[in-house]
Amino acid sequence: MSAPPADRRPDADVLVLGAGVAGLAAAHRLALGGARVAVLEADVRVGGKLLRGEIAGCAVDLGAESMLARRPEAVELARAVGLGAALRPPAVFGGALWTRGEIRPMPKGHLMGVPGDPAAVAGVISPDGLARIAEDSSRPATPLGEDVSIGEYVAERLGPEVVDRLVEPLLGGVYAGDARRISLRATLPQLFEAARAEPSLLAAVRAVQRSAASAVAPEGAAAEGAATRTAETSAPPVFLGIEGGVGRLPEAVAASVRAAGGTVHTGVAARALRRTPDGWLVECPDGPRTARAVVVALPAGPAARLLRETAPTAAAELERVEYASMALCTLAFRRADLADVPRGSGFLVPPVDGHTIKAATFSGNKWQWVADQDPELFLLRTSVGRIGEPALLERDDDELVRLSLHDLREATGLAAGPVASLVTRWHAGLPQYPVGHLDAVGRIRRAVEGLPGLAVCGAAYGGVGIPACVADAHRAADRVRPPAGGG
Template structure:
């Protein structure tokens, strides 16, 4: 079976790996100069390697770690050295509360010091309030605000969700983004009771090992390692190969690059952002294409900075902090990379590396600033938050335009319509962050699912023959 994978991000590479394991011949076409999508490493201050995209993956979900091990990175997996994060709220850094589900507490006392007395009193109303129906889906922010008050959303849910989706909690689908919370809302009248149930079940099946995992030298090394493993298994991988058209030809498919001859295959895995996938599928699967082109994306930027430790009046503690949008700050988070990752600190003990993130869905105006301005904006907020007055010895701004797909209310139904619409294009599957999750494990699982469907369709076709 010959399969072309369009897109060389982590989802496309995971699909290629699984297809190769299933005995398929695989060609991966990547439009850009490199593989990896939103995973990227670089250097700072000439000596320190850093992640310029995603920096970690959820280890409690196995697909990402399994992909790294299969690519030969098992001995280089490394958990964070600290998970002591904070929230910069009302002008002070406050410890991240323990025992919450995406900012929703099981015990309101965990939020003392973070919420006002009025906010804490509002949470208590959940116990006696009538059930809030969520139907087929609901916005996370709207549901939590109705049950516990808007302060919980503003001070906890919004910054936590924003760190994952760069989106608006009052638009984000609870069923898609926090399915545990959605199921708890359907099962329990009280939200607090539902969260306690989630926590009790998690404790009963407590997983061992770290929650998150990185890779020495940066998790941006993962795509390169997977690509090398795919090549070693016989795949052909091409960069600088954008695809212009996708056409059904008899029992197979023709893929037309922007330059060079057309390629033929028995099946195609489309592993590109939703709008690009929609353009490619417009002629062959118009219903799916319409849904894909309607997917919104948020843009953001990461500002990575290196400081001489001797220039710091005080070395920041912990792994970093999140920032509630309600406080009107420019940055939405800061990560103290030199504290969080042992491999970062070991590279150059004289440097302290940190990074900030800016940009949320619907608030991309700040991203029009040039790199120097974004760096200065970040430094001003860091001075207010942690008293940082030193100037960095190096700074690097990485822009991710249209980097994060948005999961509004109704997102699961949209994904179902996309997959139903692909019935018009037998032999084509889709995968990526736009469907069932934006993290590395979710993307790896999405790629593996697309590959499994492709291999299964080949078996089915063989049986019919």
């Protein structure tokens, strides 16, 4: 790797590697602050897991379809790039569970499936399971230590049925993960802290609810039907979408970066990264690029490869990050072919029930802008794939559609064939947050922040949802922001 001449001005104040929502949000914050910013993206498009497409002539999201509205970062970014007028709440509220042979309303008053009152989960949990939950108040305290698996802890306090029927499907919607491996401290930090202070888990859930913590709603962008409004007539929506698709957001952010004087390059991969006397050099297929600072906004694996030479401790931690793969099957039906149009926004599916799909979203009900595009069509999508199911995603598209239709028919009676189908595969799409995740993130950040002008951000660190990615991006941007008057 050859270094540029010593007297050459850096190509940018900051190079941002990766044009997912985190990388673009970092570039946007920097560009609006006056920095010369260049974004390098290996793919031919921007957006990462935010992708819009088309089926049967209708625009749809083929990745994340909504963003948590109770955190401000994503909504504020959408407004900042001109999409405020396009923000839309769901047209219907309240998720459901397909379990024990029926579609049942999602219980209210839970935190990611963890109830505060046994009565709230009656109908989903068996009488024996309800009795087991009630024992929580009289059981001796369970040590939490520095971290604990949410599934193991909830099973110890409330019984395994709560994990199998409620926690697993909700976490599956967010992480496509295994509840018995996922960190309580990383996914529900308010509940983790409350459980340290309260005599029982039920009491801890009620304490969090009293504090009106945002943990009532899961943060993951992939969550489908996982949260409900507590007062639909007055409370603000938990989630917001964007008319035309959440996939519009990265496109609008990239346009805003360019309008502010930044550049966004697609089809340009960062092959290597190293320090120079004046900053950083990134080796690309079309030649080296230099900058005073670099933000690495890539998934854990590619980030580890770039950081192996300059930040080996961070690289070693990143190499251990696991990812789950999943697929979305988007289906279009003629309404005239349906004996009954499915009701509600969709449902989640507990793995214990043994079905293929893990969720179904009735997009034509959930989003008015989807329904309005063609009143004669009904659009829905299913989610397939969890951690530990690689063989399932090796099946071809037609087989995944067939398996989805089989489950939809069993769940809802839907017997018609679709007029169009589209399978979108997200290989290694969702980072996993196992026990100890936050400690690992701390070690990564300390190793990176020991190097001037270097920062990391993205879904692998502080949250997989869009608002968390934007917040992490802003943190990274602020760390490498050039001093006032620099550039």
